[in-house]
Amino acid sequence: MASKSLKLLLALTFGVFLTFGTKSLYAQENPAHTEGEHAEAEFNAGETIIHHVLDSHEFHFFDMGDFHATIPLPIIVYSPERGLSVFSSSKFEHGHAAYEGYKLEENKIVAVNADGSVNEEAKVYDFSLTKNVVQMFIGVILLLIIMLNVAKKYKVRGADSAPTGFQNAIEPVITFVRDDVAKPNLYGKHDKYLPYLLTVFFFILINSIIGLIPGSANVTGNIAFTGILAVVSLIIILISTNGHFWGHIFWPPGVPFLVKLILIPVELLSIFIKPAALMIRLFANMTAGHIVILSFVSLIFIFGQMSTVAGWGFTPVSIAFSVFIYLIEILVAFIQAFIFTNLTAVFIGQSFEAGHAHDEHGHHNEEIFL
Incomplete structure (x- = not known):
């Protein structure tokens, strides 16, 4: 109950922060004219939203008159x-x-x-060092601190002892990734790939959660970040391949010769399309959530241009919708970390599986998530 209240308070703070932060940014970009002149420039929601989503050389929190609450990099x-x-x-x-x-x-x-x-x-x-880079380093440090502390407890208390403290939150997630992601897709080789899968899952999750803090960077909504993760997954997939895999690529069995000529380039392209799908999926979903939240906040100023009363009247509605989407984004952070990790496991498993039954199982999993 306390955890839900904390999340609700954080979400409400985020909505209020966006409301007044966007207002101060709008005021800064459209200053008043000279004395005796009053001209109200039109609010550009697109520019304001892009300003918050893109990378920058400082962490910007809010403006208050001539005071800018920022952390320069x-x-x-x-x-x-x-x-x-x-x-x-x-x-x-x-x-x-x-x-x-x-x-x-x-x-x-x-x-x-x-x-x-x-x-x-x-x-x-x-x-x-842009804010995306700095925040990524912060994510790495947090990941190391969390995992090293949990590992230290296991080392001191033993693996058979009941988990305590933060272990209670981490152990079920590790067990879930092992039993529901690695084992079903990696056919007995899950222990070999589990460290990578766990690292990817928690790295994406931590960066996504930090990205929901007001003033922080949307790291998982950066195409360069998701692209590097996809390239690393592609390298591991290629390293894991065997002759059976390449035989299906260059000479698909059980199809006529002319069809093979069509399938071979398609299969070759699929090697790169799979990690590209991982890259675009994570980038699009995490960016979309931030844009939706900022769009609801921008409606305050769009209505405010029509009428001051309409602007203030719509403010509670906008904040309520922003808080709701913010809570959804917390869930999306877990879902996207799971999907990226699960599809990576599926693609790795397809690279070395050696049976028709396994092929059907792998393609079935791929269809579910793609």
């Missing part, structure tokens, strides 16, 4: 003409100022001339 850039430069992203003043010959334009660091114009000829190699 280090800028590390190298140019053959200018050498190495290391400084804080706060020097850019949220994209309004240049520093050491560099400027932030559309969240990209570019070289500028003395007059502030962009230097198209200068090459810039950006090694900066």
Whole structure:
């Protein structure tokens, strides 16, 4: 009961934060004109939503007048003409100022001339730590802390002792991944692949949960992040293949010759389509949730442009829907971690299975989740 209350409080805080955070951002991007002039610029929901979803060089929490609650991140850039430069992203003043010959334009660091114009000829190699990268490191550290503490308890108390504390939350998840993901799909080789599957599951889950905290980065909604996970899975799938697998790829049995000519390129493409599906599925689902929440919040300002009363009147409705979707996103974080891990296990199992019965079982699992 206490856990549900905590989640509800966190979700409500998130909704309120988005409401006023979006309002302050809108006010910042559309400042008042000179004295005696009052012009209200049109609210652009698309730009505001993309601003929150995309990566950046700082953690932005809220604005209050001229005060910006942010955590600047280090800028590390190298140019053959200018050498190495290391400084804080706060020097850019949220994209309004240049520093050491560099400027932030559309969240990209570019070289500028003395007059502030962009230097198209200068090459810039950006090694900066963005909020996605920093948060991913935080996710790795949390994963290590959690797992090492749980492993230490098993080492001290023994594997046969009843779990205590945080073990009660972690052990059922580990057992679930082993019994319902690894064993049914890896045909006796589950112990070999279980460490990777558990790492992928908890890494995706931790980063997805952290991404729901106001002001944090949507790491699992970044195509580069999901792409790297998919590439790692592809490498493991290819390493696990055997002659039976490649025989089915280059010479599908039981089909006419002309059909083989069609199936061979299709089967070759399927090797890369499978991890691509993993990449796009995770990226799309995690990004969509954040966009839906921000869309409900943006409705406040869209109605507010019609009428101030309508804007304030719709605020409770918008926050209620935002809180509801936020709670759904907590569930989605677990579901997407499970689906990515389960499909990875299915694809690995298909790479070394050696029987028609196994083929049918693998394709059945694939159809369920795809």
